[in-house]
Every structure is written in structure tokens, then in C-alpha cells.
Amino acid sequence: MAALLHEVCASRAWAAxxxxxRPYGSVDALLAAAEEAMAGLTDADLAEAMAAHPPIGRPxxxxxxxxxxxxxVGEAERARLLELNRAYQERHGHVFLIYATGRGGEEMLAALNERIxxxxxxxxxxxxTELGKINxxxxxxxMTMDEGGGER
Structure with a gap:
């Protein structure tokens, strides 16, 4: 279980x-516990979680x-995202973290420009908040994978 949770989020405090x-009576109960754990993370715990995320544009x-x-993220946005991510990282001390699923490169560029x-x-x-969405x-x-790791 610990290994699976660590794949979800690299924060040891969150996984613990x-x-x-456990055990959770429903998926909703698990997700609520995950959100509560996220809310309780210290700055160091967040840093540990973020350190496991690659820069947007370079999986x-x-x-x-x-x-x-x-x-x-398309090739056209990749170089610009990496360049802005370096500037963001210099300013904030960690990679730019965004819930990227379903977002295009232009949308992520706009968010990075706004948040930098x-x-x-x-x-x-x-x-x-973004890490909570990712988790x-x-x-x-x-929860939708079968025991062999495939989608149910």
C-alpha cells in the first residue's frame, strides 16, 4: 500500500x-482522507511532494x-514552458506545479505567466490545491485498475 500511495504523492507524511x-468504506471516503492529508502538509512535506514532479514540458x-x-503539451510550447519554468523555479524554489490533465500547452503557458x-x-x-487535484x-x-495494472 505504501508503494502505491508513494506513486500517487511523494510526500511521506501524506502517504502515512x-x-x-485504512480501510476506507468507499472511494469518496478515501478521496476525502487524501484531501485532509493534503491540507495538513507542512512546507517541507509540500517540498518533498513537489520534488518528485518533473517540469511541465519535460515528462x-x-x-x-x-x-x-x-x-x-505540444512541441511548439515545450521550449517556452521550460524557459518560464526555470524563471519560476528561481523565484519560488520549486518547479511550476499545475494539474495538467486535459490542459493544452497554451493554457499551461498562460497559467505559468499568471502565477510566476x-x-x-x-x-x-x-x-x-493543484497537487491535491493531481493526487x-x-x-x-x-481505484479503476485491475490487479494486473490495466484499466477495468
Whole structure:
């Protein structure tokens, strides 16, 4: 269970909090626990979770989840996203994190341009929300997989 939760979110505190509530009576109960665990993360816990996320525009090689979530990024946007992500990272100390599933590259560029000027506290709370969406999506996907790892 711990390994599966770590694939969803790299924060050990988040995974421990979600695992501690087992067994869950429903998917909704699991998702509620995941949101509660996200709300309780410290800045260090958030940093641990964010460190596992590749920059938008450069999915982790061989990571199907990363590639799937960033599939809306086309070659035309990739270089600009990476350039802006470097500037964002210099300003905020971590990669730009956004719930990318279903979003195109232009939409993510617009969000990055909008958020790069945020103060660090505001951005931390936006990141917490975005990470919560990512975790929710990954948990829901995990719940629909069969024992062999395929979609039900």
C-alpha cells in the first residue's frame, strides 16, 4: 500500500496519513482522507511532494503517468514552458506545479505567466490545491485498475 500511495504523492507524511485511515468504506471516503492529508502538509512535506514532479514540458523519461498527464503539451510550447519554468523555479524554489490533465500547452503557458509573479505564500497554497487535484486524479485512476495494472 505504501508503494502505491508513494506513486500517487511523494510526500511521506501524506502517504502515512492516508494509509493510517485504512480501510476506507468507499472511494469518496478515501478521496476525502487524501484531501485532509493534503491540507495538513507542512512546507517541507509540500517540498518533498513537489520534488518528485518533473517540469511541465519535460515528462520523466519512461514515466507513463508523467507523460499521460502532460500529453497536452505540444512541441511548439515545450521550449517556452521550460524557459518560464526555470524563471519560476528561481523565484519560488520549486518547479511550476499545475494539474495538467486535459490542459493544452497554451493554457499551461498562460497559467505559468499568471502565477510566476505571485508571492511565495500565495503560490504555496495554489500548489497545494493543484497537487491535491493531481493526487485525486491519480487515486481515482488507481481505484479503476485491475490487479494486473490495466484499466477495468
Amino acid at each position: 496519513a492516508v494509509a493510517a485511515g 520523466k523519461p519512461g514515466d507513463a503517468t508523467s507523460a499521460r498527464e502532460q500529453s497536452g 509573479g505571485n508571492d511565495t505564500d500565495t503560490e504555496r497554497e495554489i500548489v497545494r 485525486r486524479n491519480r487515486l481515482a485512476r488507481l
